[in-house]
Amino acid sequence: MLERDFPEIRALPLFAEIAPENFEALMRGAYLQTFPPQIELIREGDPSDFLHVVVEGAVELFAAWNGRETVMQLVHPVSTFIVAATIRDAPYLMSARTLERARIVLIPSQDIRAVFAADPAFARAVVAELAQCYRVVVKHTKGLKLRNGLERLANHLLRQRAAAGGAPAFELEVEKRRLSAFLGMTPENLSRAFRSLEPYGVKVDGATVRIADPAELIRLARPSPLIDDSSV
Amino acid sequence: MLERDFPEIRALPLFAEIAPENFEALMRGAYLQTFPPQIELIREGDPSDFLHVVVEGAVELFAAWNGRETVMQLVHPVSTFIVAATIRDAPYLMSARTLERARIVLIPSQDIRAVFAADPAFARAVVAELAQCYRVVVKHTKGLKLRNGLERLANHLLRQRAAAGGAPAFELEVEKRRLSAFLGMTPENLSRAFRSLEPYGVKVDGATVRIADPAELIRLARPSPLIDDSSV
DNA sequence: CGGCATACTTGACTATTATCAAGCTGAGCT
DNA sequence: AGCTCAGCTTGATAATAGTCAAGTATGCCG
Numbered sequence: 001m002l003e004r005d006f007p008e009i010r011a012l013p014l015f016a017e018i019a020p021e022n023f024e025a026l027m028r029g030a031y032l033q034t035f036p037p038q039i040e041l042i043r044e045g046d047p048s049d050f051l052h053v054v055v056e057g058a059v060e061l062f063a064a065w066n067g068r069e070t071v072m073q074l075v076h077p078v079s080t081f082i083v084a085a086t087i088r089d090a091p092y093l094m095s096a097r098t099l100e101r102a103r104i105v106l107i108p109s110q111d112i113r114a115v116f117a118a119d120p121a122f123a124r125a126v127v128a129e130l131a132q133c134y135r136v137v138v139k140h141t142k143g144l145k146l147r148n149g150l151e152r153l154a155n156h157l158l159r160q161r162a163a164a165g166g167a168p169a170f171e172l173e174v175e176k177r178r179l180s181a182f183l184g185m186t187p188e189n190l191s192r193a194f195r196s197l198e199p200y201g202v203k204v205d206g207a208t209v210r211i212a213d214p215a216e217l218i219r220l221a222r223p224s225p226l227i228d229d230s231s232v
Numbered sequence: 233m234l235e236r237d238f239p240e241i242r243a244l245p246l247f248a249e250i251a252p253e254n255f256e257a258l259m260r261g262a263y264l265q266t267f268p269p270q271i272e273l274i275r276e277g278d279p280s281d282f283l284h285v286v287v288e289g290a291v292e293l294f295a296a297w298n299g300r301e302t303v304m305q306l307v308h309p310v311s312t313f314i315v316a317a318t319i320r321d322a323p324y325l326m327s328a329r330t331l332e333r334a335r336i337v338l339i340p341s342q343d344i345r346a347v348f349a350a351d352p353a354f355a356r357a358v359v360a361e362l363a364q365c366y367r368v369v370v371k372h373t374k375g376l377k378l379r380n381g382l383e384r385l386a387n388h389l390l391r392q393r394a395a396a397g398g399a400p401a402f403e404l405e406v407e408k409r410r411l412s413a414f415l416g417m418t419p420e421n422l423s424r425a426f427r428s429l430e431p432y433g434v435k436v437d438g439a440t441v442r443i444a445d446p447a448e449l450i451r452l453a454r455p456s457p458l459i460d461d462s463s464v
Numbered sequence: 465c466g467g468c469a470t471a472c473t474t475g476a477c478t479a480t481t482a483t484c485a486a487g488c489t490g491a492g493c494t
Numbered sequence: 495a496g497c498t499c500a501g502c503t504t505g506a507t508a509a510t511a512g513t514c515a516a517g518t519a520t521g522c523c524g
Binding site: 175177187190191192195206 | 471474
């Protein structure tokens with residue numbers, strides 16, 4: 001692991017407060033690796049070997065059952081994934097694959113568990129991270145159970161718009177087929193949902209979305225901070 | 233808080249390893265309270281004031297949006313809920329209400345956060361609890377996205393059967409209307425789903441379920457440890 | 465440039481799920 | 495016992511979502 005890669009990882013809330021010697025111990029065992037697109041990084045059911053930190057690129061967490069597959073989460077830099085499995089030393093509940101070329105730091109799970117036991121500051125940070133992850137999944141589940149496909153898409157677009165700083169046009173960041181799986185619908189229905197949003201001032205051209213009048217879309221989407229606000 | 237109530241709380245994984253003086257500090261500020269059925273204990277959006285421990289009875293965590301309501305989790309003794317909100321000092325994402333008469337221990341959130349900062353053993357236990365909660369929600373979400381209503385019910389029955397020690401007959405533990413909301417369907421469709429399971433040897437009489445031949449039901453349900461196994 | 469592969473879109477159809485409106489049933493009560 | 499109410503069930507219908515099949519667009523590569 002090269003010296004120059006430290007800062008962006010060190011800056012993550014998860015690692016910011018660790019004692020220097022413990023952080024170094026983690027980095028000594030860590031790999032920084034670059035993966036091509038479509039590489040399966042972990043497979044659900046496998047034992048938890050590494051904590052992953054996405055430094056660049058994009059990763060999706062997905063799950064399969066009975067021949068069906070769905071996207072559980074989309075992971076963008078800089079963030080970690082599968083903290084829970086690492087901490088509990090339990091098998092992964094989700095698989096992960098790269099969506100684009102991605103630079104990923106792999107930290108051996110046993111190192112994480114060792115530092116976690118020895119460094120109270122790290123333990124606190126892990127708790128904050130886990131609590132955050134928990135709340136993200138709860139919000140996603142609320143959206144799935146309380147909204148229909150059109151409403152989920154409308155709110156997703158409003159969230160993306162906010163993440164893009166409120167610009168009138170922004171990019172979707174992921175292929176539509178993956179977005180559809182993430183939103184709990186088929187690609188065909190995502191297509192139709194986009195068309196249904198046209199009367200609300202939503203224009204889609206490839207991966208570019210333009211929202212003419214947010215107020216109009218908000219009236220349909222009825223966003224709630226307790227589902228859509230990532231900072232809550 | 234009475235002395236005789238300590239043991240069952242002390243025995244919880246979350247509290248088992250705390251230093252005695254810290255545990256006492258928590259208990260000094262705690263209330264043990266008995267609530268009648270149908271009492272709203274917390275409301276989503278409110279600030280996190282207390283960590284709740286269900287000692288007796290049953291509680292449901294639910295969420296509402298745009299006039300719709302759904303059940304997110306069913307909580308039975310002895311377990312805690314809303315740890316994540318307490319730790320992050322963030323607003324509750326879910327509401328909670330008693331389903332039956334329930335005895336509940338309320339521990340002020342600020343006490344929890346104080347002991348959490350001071351007691352490494354407690355911090356570790358909180359992490360384990362949170363990681364567990366996270367994995368429970370992920371499994372629930374996987375079920376929602378990968379299975380249809382009938383499959384969710386079939387797997388729920390197999391889980392309940394396992395929880396009852398594999399007995400051929402067992403009780404549902406909650407009203408069917410709440411079970412339906414938990415499984416992400418309407419009461420009407422739960423009714424129909426139960427009838428659809430008759431050919432698979434499932435007989436329902438009130439809240440009592442009898443599974444004639446588990447193998448038959450398993451063939452339909454296709455349970456997976458990564459969705460249905462509570463210990464994984 | 466043409467050819468190919470892949471994502472996306474569209475339409476027709478099917479399946480699943482929700483809604484509405486009666487009925488039914490059983491526990492609790494007088 | 496009979497009444498009442500709430501939960502449950504059932505059937506008819508509507509809304510929502512999935513499937514299949516075909517077509518279009520786009521980007522990559524020789």
